[in-house]
Amino acid sequence: xxxxxxxxALEWLSDPxxxxxxxxxxxxxxxxxxxxxxxxxxxxxxxVPVGLYVGHTGRFKGLAVGAAGVARAxxxxxxxxxxxxxxxxxxxxxxxxxVILAIPSLLAGAYSAVESADPAxxxxxxxxxxxxxxxxxxxxxxxxxxxxxxxxxxxxVQVVATAMLAAYVGSGGLGRYIFQGLGSQDYPxxxxxxxxxxxxxLVLDLALLLLQRATAxxxxxxA
Amino acid sequence: MSWVLxxxxxxxxxxxxxxxxxLPPILLAFALSLPLAKLANSRGWLRTGVTTTSGLMYAxxxxxxxxxxxxxxxxxxxxxxxxxxxxxxxxLALMVPTASDGFRSVSRDVLGSATAQGYAPAARFWxxxxxxxxxxxxGGVRVVAVSTISLVTVxxxxxxxxxxxxxxxxxxxxxxxEIAAGVVATAALALLTDALLVLLGRLLMPWHRGREGSRx
Amino acid sequence: MIGFENVRKExxxxxxxxxxxxxxxxxxxxxxxxxxxxxxxxTLMRMINRMVDPTSGxxxxxxxxxxxxxxxxxxxxxxYVMQASGLLPHRTVLDNITTVPVLRGTAKGEARERxxxxxxxxxxxxxxxSRYPAQLSxxxxxxxxVARGLAADPNILLMDEPFGAVDPxxxxxxxSELQRLQRDLRKTIVFVTHDxxxxxxxxxxxxxxxxxxxxxQVGTPQEILAGPADDFVASFVGADRGARTLHVERVDGRxxxxxxxxxxxxxxxxxPAGGGNGSSGAGSRxxxxxxxxxxxxxxxxxxxxx
Numbered sequence: 001x002x003x004x005x006x007x008x009a010l011e012w013l014s015d016p017x018x019x020x021x022x023x024x025x026x027x028x029x030x031x032x033x034x035x036x037x038x039x040x041x042x043x044x045x046x047x048v049p050v051g052l053y054v055g056h057t058g059r060f061k062g063l064a065v066g067a068a069g070v071a072r073a074x075x076x077x078x079x080x081x082x083x084x085x086x087x088x089x090x091x092x093x094x095x096x097x098x099v100i101l102a103i104p105s106l107l108a109g110a111y112s113a114v115e116s117a118d119p120a121x122x123x124x125x126x127x128x129x130x131x132x133x134x135x136x137x138x139x140x141x142x143x144x145x146x147x148x149x150x151x152x153x154x155x156x157v158q159v160v161a162t163a164m165l166a167a168y169v170g171s172g173g174l175g176r177y178i179f180q181g182l183g184s185q186d187y188p189x190x191x192x193x194x195x196x197x198x199x200x201x202l203v204l205d206l207a208l209l210l211l212q213r214a215t216a217x218x219x220x221x222x223a
Numbered sequence: 224m225s226w227v228l229x230x231x232x233x234x235x236x237x238x239x240x241x242x243x244x245x246l247p248p249i250l251l252a253f254a255l256s257l258p259l260a261k262l263a264n265s266r267g268w269l270r271t272g273v274t275t276t277s278g279l280m281y282a283x284x285x286x287x288x289x290x291x292x293x294x295x296x297x298x299x300x301x302x303x304x305x306x307x308x309x310x311x312x313x314x315l316a317l318m319v320p321t322a323s324d325g326f327r328s329v330s331r332d333v334l335g336s337a338t339a340q341g342y343a344p345a346a347r348f349w350x351x352x353x354x355x356x357x358x359x360x361x362g363g364v365r366v367v368a369v370s371t372i373s374l375v376t377v378x379x380x381x382x383x384x385x386x387x388x389x390x391x392x393x394x395x396x397x398x399x400x401e402i403a404a405g406v407v408a409t410a411a412l413a414l415l416t417d418a419l420l421v422l423l424g425r426l427l428m429p430w431h432r433g434r435e436g437s438r439x
Numbered sequence: 440m441i442g443f444e445n446v447r448k449e450x451x452x453x454x455x456x457x458x459x460x461x462x463x464x465x466x467x468x469x470x471x472x473x474x475x476x477x478x479x480x481x482t483l484m485r486m487i488n489r490m491v492d493p494t495s496g497x498x499x500x501x502x503x504x505x506x507x508x509x510x511x512x513x514x515x516x517x518x519y520v521m522q523a524s525g526l527l528p529h530r531t532v533l534d535n536i537t538t539v540p541v542l543r544g545t546a547k548g549e550a551r552e553r554x555x556x557x558x559x560x561x562x563x564x565x566x567x568x569s570r571y572p573a574q575l576s577x578x579x580x581x582x583x584x585v586a587r588g589l590a591a592d593p594n595i596l597l598m599d600e601p602f603g604a605v606d607p608x609x610x611x612x613x614x615s616e617l618q619r620l621q622r623d624l625r626k627t628i629v630f631v632t633h634d635x636x637x638x639x640x641x642x643x644x645x646x647x648x649x650x651x652x653x654x655x656q657v658g659t660p661q662e663i664l665a666g667p668a669d670d671f672v673a674s675f676v677g678a679d680r681g682a683r684t685l686h687v688e689r690v691d692g693r694x695x696x697x698x699x700x701x702x703x704x705x706x707x708x709x710x711p712a713g714g715g716n717g718s719s720g721a722g723s724r725x726x727x728x729x730x731x732x733x734x735x736x737x738x739x740x741x742x743x744x745x
Binding site: 118120121123124125126127128129130131134138139142143217218219 | 485488490511512513514515516519521523525526527528529530531538539542571572573574587597
Binding site: 070076201 | 287373
């Protein structure tokens, strides 16, 4: 670290060779996005139906809250390394940890979305003759959509970070640059990799924040 | 299992180092969030700014932050100080909006009647406002504590000693039991701290029976 | 016709909401269930559309046990209006009114047309159709609630303290509009309230409940005022207070009705024996002989018949 390492990082980033080829920045970014999308999607397929069920019926609420709490206490790096050893190299090991770590946010998002509907509104909908499915899809979900998207947002942030750590045990993605830099004592490259991950994380977060705003039901904000 | 029994001293040593990095951020985030939240609540635009910044801060993964800090403040890449500073920032990102909500949840009427009874501003804060915001603050500290204890392990990949070293060492040497021990020890430390906080809350706020089990 | 036969409702945990309730409600009649909180009045009403199922006993509609009916279809055939309206906050006024017809499969255009008619019926400005509930006043929200309850043209309309959350002036306005509506539509209305004045005003028949759903007295407002069954009823309807013991004083050649404290309550219109100036659902009552001028209705002052 004799010179300013940030200048070194800029130099690293501005090298045209970094922007092409199988270990180039575009492909690594695409890999990272792919991991994130796949992880959140698989986790959502599991957690959202369960969360909607818990929120609508109020059953197993304690169990869901407790499980989400325990899952939050699990160290990300621990899961990534554990599955790498148990399952071996490939997509399955990191995907397992993405899914496990994305579930708490999605679960909490889904049940709090359903629970957020005013009980009097739900009662009135039932009294008018809506079926339980209609109450869920036409009343509870539209009203709670921003909270559900909030859960997706939390899960995405979590998986972006986890996908970076997965590079430690051999996956692709933007984390590669950081660990390569660590191995070769190339601090500017580590900084460059870090900046790329931060930008990706912020862009995804902002996009989901906008989606969250866009799904806010009309009518409820105007008071 | 035998690996665990043979290496209890290693685990104990890492647990100590882990706590040294985890406890200061938790305490700092709590203590600093109170004045920052009061400040944020005094101006509408400031509050919006704080909430937005906190949200974005929370989106940044921890490892890149651990990597950037040495270049910004001149510490070594393996210095535990980076971890403490970065995790304090995360703690603040979570705690300031929570504390801001907590103070706003205190009824204006109660504060007004406290003033009318003759509480001086400082006394009113310590004896009325802070205790009444207590349950919300406690909820925030619990989330900060659990996530901080879990995040300390990430420093392991940079060579900063903590329970995270069990993952790094375990994957390098192919010892599943070592990693499993690290996962269990970290989760147990987090859940134990959480339980202690709940207990502390019951002692300090006997009027609020910890019925609130859920988290934001 | 709605029938309650030895109905009992016990909640898990041992709370006894209704002990043993039997009542018949004639078709096209407005019945007011009135009582304090804990009298089981809302529970009883919600048994009709199976929002609550009785622990024992039967509830029947036209002789058919509701327990044998599909709750969703049953509810779609019964109008329901509740306190604070219960409107869907994310749907416009028009969409809220068309909810049930659309659920029942009515074409959207047809449902909307009917909804616009109903808005007119309940006295809502057509311009409000595209507003959201939060953009309406409390009184307007309740009118939407009534329109929604009537949208599927049900024979039965259940009303759970529908005007409880609006201010007294708007409440009186809504009450008289409901009376007007009922004169035109002649639905079977079950109206739950804790306000005895409202019960007397809306109900052709009034059921006064004690805690646990026990009936203290059933009758027309006139019958109850003329002969309270016991001290509980007398005190509940306020027969022992000045406001209900009216007498006539002659002032400047006109008959002025005055209460026990000497405060003027109104002026007698027309001949004392006429009795045609009633203000609440007079046509459906059939008990005109009870309509004593010194009774409760006289205390309402001058109100045009229509």
